[in-house]
Amino acid sequence: MRLTCLLATAAALLAAAPTSAQRGYDPQARLDRLLAGRVAGAPVRCIPLRPNTRSEIVEGRAIVYREGRRFYVNRPTAGLEWLLRDSILVTRPVVGQLCRGEPVQLVDQPSRIQRGSVTLGDFVPYARP
Template identity: 45%
Template sequence: MRSLVPVLIAATALVATPAVAKEKLAPEAQLAKLLEGRTAGEPQDCITLSSVSDSQVIDKTAIVYRIGGTLWVNRPTTGAESLNDDVVLVTKLPTGRLCSIDTVELHDRTSHFYRGFVGLGKFVPYRRAASD
């Protein structure tokens, strides 16, 4: 009977400890958190694709491109409802510049099948405020 006591105490501790699930933020809240501490600049028509070090899709909302310390937010004019974590962005540009008149194909992350496209809007730069 003595050997069961530690097991019962451990089992009770596991049941009594609430599981903490990471809550997923709404898309606008996720974007706001990403841009926290940054200030919007003047919207631009184009960015240089070869300078982009990272991109992130915000579900049904935006595509965020990172160039150096600047985050460039693009809210597509068409097709934004198709943006989610399960798509891969496929960009075909002969000029090397990504502009607000361009489209970006969406392909399924797993099957690689075509899932649609988004028509890009203007690119809004968000930079960290200069520290004093």
């Protein structure tokens, strides 16, 4: 009986959990805010991966790599449906850099189960003028 009550409660909570759209998350608005005041440069094929490089997933749109004051926006060429903001990016760079055409695995943060992958496109640098 207790197990049934717990399962029913868990199901109700999951059903009531707001989706990204219900919480007001707008991926394009987020990307616009990140890039506000920055100017796009010529796309590059690869970027170096350094210890201070951070990344942020803009759901269904792009991966933004931050290296110091410069941002690199990568719009994957395949797998955008797996690009969810609560994912962990798993890369396996061969020579210390990420390049166009490389696969990036996406792992569900809470469960640590692989959910899919994307294929990287060109990296567009954005910097303040």
